[in-house]
Amino acid sequence: MKVTDQIHAIKIPFKVPVSPEVSVDRFAFGYLIFGDRIHLIDSGVAGSESIIFEYIDKQGRSPKEVSTLILTHSHPDHIGAAKSIKNQTGCTVFAHKDEQSWIEDTKQQFNDRPVPGFFTLVEGSVGVDHLVNGGEILELEKEIGCNVIHTPGHSKGSISLLFEGEKSLFTADALAFPGDLPIYEDISSSIASIKTLQQIGNIENLFSSWEPPIQGQEKISKRMEESIAYLKRIHTAVINNSSGVKNENIMELCQKVVGELGLPPFAAMPLVAKAFASSLVAEQKQTIAH
Numbered sequence: 001m002k003v004t005d006q007i008h009a010i011k012i013p014f015k016v017p018v019s020p021e022v023s024v025d026r027f028a029f030g031y032l033i034f035g036d037r038i039h040l041i042d043s044g045v046a047g048s049e050s051i052i053f054e055y056i057d058k059q060g061r062s063p064k065e066v067s068t069l070i071l072t073h074s075h076p077d078h079i080g081a082a083k084s085i086k087n088q089t090g091c092t093v094f095a096h097k098d099e100q101s102w103i104e105d106t107k108q109q110f111n112d113r114p115v116p117g118f119f120t121l122v123e124g125s126v127g128v129d130h131l132v133n134g135g136e137i138l139e140l141e142k143e144i145g146c147n148v149i150h151t152p153g154h155s156k157g158s159i160s161l162l163f164e165g166e167k168s169l170f171t172a173d174a175l176a177f178p179g180d181l182p183i184y185e186d187i188s189s190s191i192a193s194i195k196t197l198q199q200i201g202n203i204e205n206l207f208s209s210w211e212p213p214i215q216g217q218e219k220i221s222k223r224m225e226e227s228i229a230y231l232k233r234i235h236t237a238v239i240n241n242s243s244g245v246k247n248e249n250i251m252e253l254c255q256k257v258v259g260e261l262g263l264p265p266f267a268a269m270p271l272v273a274k275a276f277a278s279s280l281v282a283e284q285k286q287t288i289a290h
């Protein structure tokens with residue numbers, strides 16, 4: 001889908017087997033920036049290179065023109081096809097330094113964060129050629145550059161990308177949309193990161209991984225407000241249900257909160273429980289205003 005002259009969005013579907021009987025349909029948006037060369041933001045899950053390359057062919061361009069792959073973070077739906085894309089195009093891979101170890105050692109990532117179906121979603125490790133910290137400008141080609149913004153919370157090295165010339169902001173998984181599965185490592189950082197993004201003015205196009213592109217400044221600022229409100233609602237629900245809950249009962253707390261938020265029962269999973277547990281830490285440290 002063409003969104004601006006340069007930016008195109010591709011919706012990449014995949015399935016996550018949450019139990020032997022149930023698999024959940026998910027998707028993630030990947031993005032292409034067409035200039036003299038082609039620049040990709042996130043790779044999608046394993047096998048997505050065929051969807052991306054077919055799309056490039058349909059635009060009358062060649063996958064061989066792909067010179068950049070920016071990985072917004074290390075999760076399976078963002079890096080799954082990175083190995084093939086790099087092998088087949090020779091592109092330069094960019095990622096934040098705090099995501100490097102999980103991108104370059106996917107077995108380690110699975111050990112640390114065992115997403116169901118991990119090895120069907122990720123084809124393997126890939127080397128990061130260029131590490132970023134946040135705060136720098138990446139010159140992808142003569143007329144195309146972006147600012148890297150460190151937006152931790154969803155993961156510690158998550159980045160957002162600002163293409164000022166296109167008035168476009170790529171936020172990957174930094175925003176949490178009402179009704180979405182709450183998946184983040186640190187709720188305080190998540191809220192702080194969204195507040196950082198809110199400070200950027202003059203954005204006409206918002207590109208996240210879990211929603212189609214949003215256009216118009218008013219809609220974009222509303223979505224950011226909703227995202228903060230959703231995180232605060234989750235935080236309040238966790239704290240209200242947490243009295244007397246010890247760490248070993250975190251799944252029990254997770255089920256209660258999932259019910260209270262009206263999320264589907266499968267959402268009561270360890271990744272979501274981990275997100276909720278970050279509220280207990282935040283409450284102790286008083287890092288979130290109610």
Ligand SMILES: [Zn+2]
Pocket residue numbers: 073075154173
């Ligand atoms: Zn993610």
